[in-house]
Amino acid sequence: MKFLQFIVLFLAFSKLCHGDIQFSGFASVVGGQTISGDNDAFLADYSLVGVYDDELDFQPETTLGLQARNDLGEGLSFVAQWIARGLDGFNSEINYAYLSYELTVNLVLQAGRKRLPLQYYSEFFDVGFSYPWIRPPADLYTWQILNYNGMSLVYKSRVGKGALNASFYLGREESKDNKLLSTFFFAEPTNEVWKNILGISADYSVNNLQALLSYTNFKLDRVFTSPSTTQTNLSNSNVDFVAASLNFDNGYYFLLSEWNQWISARFATSNWLVSAGYRQGVYTPYIAFSAFNQDEKIANEELEEHTTSSLGLRWDFHPQAAFKVQFDDIQDKGTLSLVGNAQALTFGVDLVF
Amino acid sequence: MIFVIKARAVIFWILIGVSTISHGDVVVIVHPNNSSVFDNIAISQLFLGQLSSFPGGGKAIPVALKRGNDTRISFNQLALRKSENQYKAFWSRLVFTGKASPPQELENSEAIKDLVANNPALIGYIDSDSADDSVKVVGAF
Numbered sequence: 001m002k003f004l005q006f007i008v009l010f011l012a013f014s015k016l017c018h019g020d021i022q023f024s025g026f027a028s029v030v031g032g033q034t035i036s037g038d039n040d041a042f043l044a045d046y047s048l049v050g051v052y053d054d055e056l057d058f059q060p061e062t063t064l065g066l067q068a069r070n071d072l073g074e075g076l077s078f079v080a081q082w083i084a085r086g087l088d089g090f091n092s093e094i095n096y097a098y099l100s101y102e103l104t105v106n107l108v109l110q111a112g113r114k115r116l117p118l119q120y121y122s123e124f125f126d127v128g129f130s131y132p133w134i135r136p137p138a139d140l141y142t143w144q145i146l147n148y149n150g151m152s153l154v155y156k157s158r159v160g161k162g163a164l165n166a167s168f169y170l171g172r173e174e175s176k177d178n179k180l181l182s183t184f185f186f187a188e189p190t191n192e193v194w195k196n197i198l199g200i201s202a203d204y205s206v207n208n209l210q211a212l213l214s215y216t217n218f219k220l221d222r223v224f225t226s227p228s229t230t231q232t233n234l235s236n237s238n239v240d241f242v243a244a245s246l247n248f249d250n251g252y253y254f255l256l257s258e259w260n261q262w263i264s265a266r267f268a269t270s271n272w273l274v275s276a277g278y279r280q281g282v283y284t285p286y287i288a289f290s291a292f293n294q295d296e297k298i299a300n301e302e303l304e305e306h307t308t309s310s311l312g313l314r315w316d317f318h319p320q321a322a323f324k325v326q327f328d329d330i331q332d333k334g335t336l337s338l339v340g341n342a343q344a345l346t347f348g349v350d351l352v353f
Numbered sequence: 354m355i356f357v358i359k360a361r362a363v364i365f366w367i368l369i370g371v372s373t374i375s376h377g378d379v380v381v382i383v384h385p386n387n388s389s390v391f392d393n394i395a396i397s398q399l400f401l402g403q404l405s406s407f408p409g410g411g412k413a414i415p416v417a418l419k420r421g422n423d424t425r426i427s428f429n430q431l432a433l434r435k436s437e438n439q440y441k442a443f444w445s446r447l448v449f450t451g452k453a454s455p456p457q458e459l460e461n462s463e464a465i466k467d468l469v470a471n472n473p474a475l476i477g478y479i480d481s482d483s484a485d486d487s488v489k490v491v492g493a494f
């Protein structure tokens with residue numbers, strides 16, 4: 001749906017329904033360009049193939065999200081979020097839409113279309129206002145599937161002094177002409193199916209510390225639809241994905257970390273991130289270092305390896321908006337050259353409403 | 354000499370006391386029938402959507418003051434260790450994943466007290482001067 005038409009419908013709808021429906025949204029207006037590099041290309045967003053070149057561009061990462069939530073009472077609620085991205089010419093699509101039902105005060109059952117919670121930032125990756133950087137470091141968030149259709153069971157409880165949030169999820173996702181695989185990795189139309197997705201994730205917070213552990217298993221079908229294909233289809237290929245995060249934040253200093261690992265028959269990688277920052281009033285300078293390392297023992301082709309060193313500043317100039325500017329140095333070290341080394345500057349405003 | 358030192362100590366404690374009061378004392382309140390035992394971590398977890406039930410059981414719904422209110426600023430800083438922006442950023446993770454809605458926001462301490470006094474599922478924070486017998490104080494910052 002064209003974005004303007006969608007906005008008009010959304011506003012009309014919000015005028016019609018008053019009372020129990022809550023409307024909210026977020027936006028990130030981000031511009032950037034490469035400063036130097038091998039090919040003057042900076043791949044900022046793998047999943048959606050957001051690439052900056054040597055001319056200032058606002059398309060790769062500018063995003064707008066609108067949300068409607070309806071609490072129907074007696075523990076039943078429905079939430080839907082539409083997202084429009086510069087990359088897709090601001091065509092809006094449903095990011096998630098699901099029902100929640102409180103089975104007990106601590107246990108919620110959800111069903112519908114959701115974000116797949118593979119890692120710490122997966123579910124709120126698009127909400128720039130919620131984290132310090134312009135984007136969660138690209139080396140760790142390179143996956144071709146972001147959503148799934150299915151159900152989850154969410155449990156919240158106090159364990160010791162801390163709060164435990166655990167979720168168990170299952171479902172499936174089909175992506176025809178998957179963008180990352182079709183336009184970037186294989187340069188051939190590729191259909192990707194993640195089926196029998198089964199995962200568990202547990203998050204524990206106490207005082208200034210937060211830890212997250214998650215494990216997801218699924219079977220992968222990959223079909224190259226072009227008749228002249230040089231690639232081999234995959235069928236029922238097993239994938240194990242594990243992620244761990246440990247974060248410290250005392251309100252002034254923060255230290256954020258993540259490690260994750262993808263293991264399948266023909267491809268394995270382990271990736272990590274460390275980031276630190278200091279809040280001085282409304283200013284938050286930060287640094288981040290992340291790495292993507294493909295396991296050479298499993299690869300039978302070229303190796304993908306890259307690192308990103310980032311330096312940036314977040315300026316909370318308004319209670320609901322932050323300006324950010326970030327410098328990234330990408331080293332593309334693998335025998336499979338993705339986009340080459342690059343240095344890039346990106347800046348933008350993130351807001352929530 | 355001893356008298357002088359004592360007098361200095363008294364002045365020191367008065368000054369400390371004054372500075373604490375001028376910060377705006379905040380008390381956390383629940384319905385008088387709520388028998389849960391609270392510590393500061395549990396209070397913070399309830400207001401940050403990390404827990405949805407009281408330590409002693411039963412559904413818990415937090416209510417907050419509106420942005421710009423001094424008592425809200427003190428509570429967020431002392432109990433949650435968050436500035437207004439950090440609070441908003443924290444909640445945006447829960448809101449824009451559809452997981453939870455931030456606490457309902459009311460105009461003043463009196464409005465929160467009236468709601469909490471009539472609903473055992475609520476937990477709120479108010480200016481300590483507004484507290485009375487209609488609610489039970491379970492924490493102070």
